[in-house]
Amino acid sequence: MIEQARRIIAQAGRVVSFSGAGLSAESGIPTFRDAQTGGLWEKHDPMRLASPQGFAADPQLVSEWYAHRRRAIAEAQPNGAHLALSRRSNMIHVTQNVDDLLHRAGTEHVIQLHGTIAHDRCNGDCGFREAVDMTDPPALRSCPQCGDQLRPAVVWFGEALPSDAWEEAERVCSECEVLLVIGTSAAVYPAAGLIGLAKSAGAKIIIVNTQSSDASSLADVELLGKASEVVPALLDDPSTIS
Numbered sequence: 001m002i003e004q005a006r007r008i009i010a011q012a013g014r015v016v017s018f019s020g021a022g023l024s025a026e027s028g029i030p031t032f033r034d035a036q037t038g039g040l041w042e043k044h045d046p047m048r049l050a051s052p053q054g055f056a057a058d059p060q061l062v063s064e065w066y067a068h069r070r071r072a073i074a075e076a077q078p079n080g081a082h083l084a085l086s087r088r089s090n091m092i093h094v095t096q097n098v099d100d101l102l103h104r105a106g107t108e109h110v111i112q113l114h115g116t117i118a119h120d121r122c123n124g125d126c127g128f129r130e131a132v133d134m135t136d137p138p139a140l141r142s143c144p145q146c147g148d149q150l151r152p153a154v155v156w157f158g159e160a161l162p163s164d165a166w167e168e169a170e171r172v173c174s175e176c177e178v179l180l181v182i183g184t185s186a187a188v189y190p191a192a193g194l195i196g197l198a199k200s201a202g203a204k205i206i207i208v209n210t211q212s213s214d215a216s217s218l219a220d221v222e223l224l225g226k227a228s229e230v231v232p233a234l235l236d237d238p239s240t241i242s
């Protein structure tokens, strides 16, 4: 299977990656759907915390959840999958992840569909936005421009995706020859719809996941295994693998 996938990639000009939380799981960042298992936050439903309703009901709690996750991301390092992706200079990366591990691995062209946890923005409509210190994340605070609350610059359930990122993602997914889908349950829309979009436009779909996902039926090749092992095996030149 891996040889078949390597051949498909070798014959393609335009390869795009589409990733989810499984890409960063081996860097120690829990996947969204695993976030409840164990630890301080197991009593809380991430679907509720990552929503405008959850923030309105308890902004302090949501702010503490993001501070906890920001510290974890600051301490994490890119894993073998991020690094293998970064070694392919001509690839475009569409990601649902809000972490910065693809950037820190050295990839140049990353489209973040669900925003970034590394910035705060105004919860009102004044447009204020600023980078936060991920190693020492701020507590809940007010917008310096309008006094509303600040919140992470991520996309919560029920919110629209940033239109520039979405339009670019639709374009690159409909123009690619191979879509390499890594570590996503493909359960959250509209992002998951990009896989079907690429397939209908003629792209081959290669999936890397530890288990089957909602996108399995679209796969030309499905590689079951850990991203940090499968992605380098798929993308790296075998003569450079020690």
Ligand code: BJW
Pocket: 019, 020, 021, 022, 023, 025, 026, 031, 032, 033, 034, 050, 096, 097, 098, 114, 154, 155, 156, 157, 158, 159, 160, 161, 182, 183, 184, 185, 186, 187, 188, 189, 190, 208, 209, 210, 211, 212, 213, 225, 226, 227, 228
């Ligand atoms: C490994 C591995 C290893 C583990 N190696 N693999 C159509 C149908 C039904 C519902 C909807 C629809 N369209 C919209 C909706 C509603 C909703 C939605 O999709 N709900 C679903 C739950 C059904 N979508 C929305 O609300 C979106 N907005 C929207 O539609 O707006 C409409 C609108 C238009 C105009 C104006 C106003 C509104 C927004 C979705 C935002 C999602 N946000 C989150 C949180 C981000 C912030 C934060 O992190 O705090 O994004 S939710 C969460 O899910 C996060 C992720 O990016 C996203 C995707 O999850 P992902 O990455 O797939 O992770 P997991 O955990 O699900 O899966 C991990 C996978 O990895 C698994 O498969 C593992 O097996 C695998 N894995 N270890 C390889 N080592």
Ligand code: ZN
Pocket: 122, 123, 124, 125, 126, 127, 128, 143, 144, 145, 146, 147, 148
């Ligand atoms: Zn403001």
